[in-house]
Amino acid sequence: MRIIYLDNAASTWPKPAGVKEAMAEVIDHYAANPGRGGHALSKRAGKTLFQTRAQLSRLFGIKNPNNLFFFLNATQALNQAIKGYLQAGDHVISTTIEHNAVRRPLEYMRRTKNVEITYIAPREDQLFYAEDFRQAVQANTRLIVVSHASNLTGLILPVEEIGKIAREHSIPLLVDASQTAGILPIDVESMNIDMLAFPGHKGLYGPQGTGGLYINDSLELEPLIHGGTGSQSESVDQPQKRPERFESGTVNTVGLAGLLAGANFVLERGVEEIHKHEWTLARMTMEGLSQLSGIKMYGPGLDIERVGVVSFNIEGIDATEVSFILDQQYGIATRAGYHCTPLAHQTVGTDKEGAVRVSFGIFNTEQDVRDLLQAVKEIKEAFHF
Ligand SMILES: Cc1ncc(COP(=O)(O)O)c(C=O)c1O
CATH class of the missing domain: 3.90.1150.10 (Aspartate Aminotransferase, domain 1)
Structure with a gap:
């Protein structure tokens, strides 16, 4: 029986030509630890990571690729953004269409850190209006978190207009691009997006086990994971330097080589x-x-x-x-x-x-x-x- 795959919002399949080959190339020829050794194979693995960061940055209008960090999926990226940024007593504005990858970390912060949350609902016509976000701003609002598009109805949110309001009030905007990365145009600069979380295995056509987070230069976040980064090893503290600050432990080089091929496919198709x-x-x-x-x-x-x-x-x-x-x-x-x-x-x-x-x-x-x-x-x- 011919399989008709209509579950691309969960993970895209099939993958474009080149994804599997790029992953096999790592396994067969250079599956060394990137950034950990001075030898040729480690350098080649490091180069693949750099190219992946660079191509994704091109896609999202990110000026400095070192502000883009790899995670295993969008959920981990969102956890880093939300738990690493919000502090006790902060207020956050979000929406009633959020995935549990946003809602659960937010509710966890409410329970453990007394963070206040306002969930904006769509109006009667089922659309979201940026103006409603402005109305919800309070003196202690420290973050706006929105999905770029709903994974239930496909509805696209007015992220650009929400970004303008966020900028007017100097409130950082975190966008969950799980349903739009590789599908809708995203430019973090012109859309005033301060943090962008995305999966690699959906619209970017990479394999599962890939995803990432962009964090604007000016934002200070606590890393969720501490550990070896291959740099400043003599220090007991996590390095300030990016991308190491948010990337402890060995990254998924095989998967990221596949994600690079997927991102190249998206850039070529448009x-x-x-x-x-x-x-x-x-x-x-x-x-x-x-x-x-x-x-x-x-x-x-x-x-x-x-x-x-x-x-x-x-x-x-x-x-x-x-x-x-x-x-x-x-x-x-x-x-x-x-x-x-x-x-x-x-x-x-x-x-x-x-x-x-x-x-x-x-x-x-x-x-x-x-x-x-x-x-x-x-x-x-x-x-x-
Ligand atoms: C809107 C939205 N946010 C977050 C996620 C979580 O993505 P991941 O499975 O990469 O963690 C999904 C996945 O379905 C999603 O649709």
């Missing part, structure tokens, strides 16, 4: 083309589903541009069951349940039932969408309505 393709497929899906009776979709109207994520339910059939049948009978990989974002499910009213999520990548086709729509129609009919 995020505009990638987004256009994914949005075309998402809109086609929504239009097709809206023509079937008994289907409920979530998020704003069809005319509002989103990333390639669509969530829906078939009335009277459990989301998990729909996803299971799609997988077992049709070879269509989707994701059902709460997508690690119970807050967003509460926001769209699916906190009891969850939803089926389909999410597109650059390698999906219009035929994939037609096959999905046909499968949904058949499942619906098999349940007699």
Whole structure:
């Protein structure tokens, strides 16, 4: 059976040509420890890391690649940003569509450090307005944390406008780009983004076990992890120098070589083309589903541009069951349940039932969408309505 992979919001698959080869090249020819030895193989591994930092910096408009730090995923990057920056008694503004990778560290800081949190909700039209962030600013507001796009509905947040408000009030802005890195244009300078957390295994087409965090030069954060950095080894303190300050222990050179190949692919294709393709497929899906009776979709109207994520339910059939049948009978990989974002499910009213999520990548086709729509129609009919 042909597999139709529609779970790209979790991890993209397949990967572009070159990713596997770049990883095999490390294993076969230079899997030495980067930055730890003066020998040729260690230097070659170090060069791969530098190139990965440089290409990602190009993609995100980061001036100094040493302000970009590697982590194993977006969750670790977000934990570093949130726990490393917030202090007791601070106030933070976030949103009601955040993933648990943002919400849980925030709630942990509330419990342990008395951090105050304001979650901004979308208005009645289901859209977010930057003005609502301005209204929420308090004297002790020290951080604004927002997802660039929802992993449940694909809704894109007005990050640029939120960035302007953050800058006016001198409040740093942390953006969770898990659903947009490699998909939407991101320029940390012009968008006033002070910290940017991103996974390597989604829209950047790298392997799992890769991700990163950009931290603006002027921000001081406590490192979450202390240890060997291959530099200033005589000191008992973590070096101030970047990137070592936030990168203790051996990094994932094999994975990062794959991420470099993925980032090169994205830079060659261009995020505009990638987004256009994914949005075309998402809109086609929504239009097709809206023509079937008994289907409920979530998020704003069809005319509002989103990333390639669509969530829906078939009335009277459990989301998990729909996803299971799609997988077992049709070879269509989707994701059902709460997508690690119970807050967003509460926001769209699916906190009891969850939803089926389909999410597109650059390698999906219009035929994939037609096959999905046909499968949904058949499942619906098999349940007699
Ligand atoms: C919006 C959002 N934030 C954070 C994450 C966590 O990403 P990772 O799995 O790389 O830690 C995800 C993953 O699904 C996500 O969609």
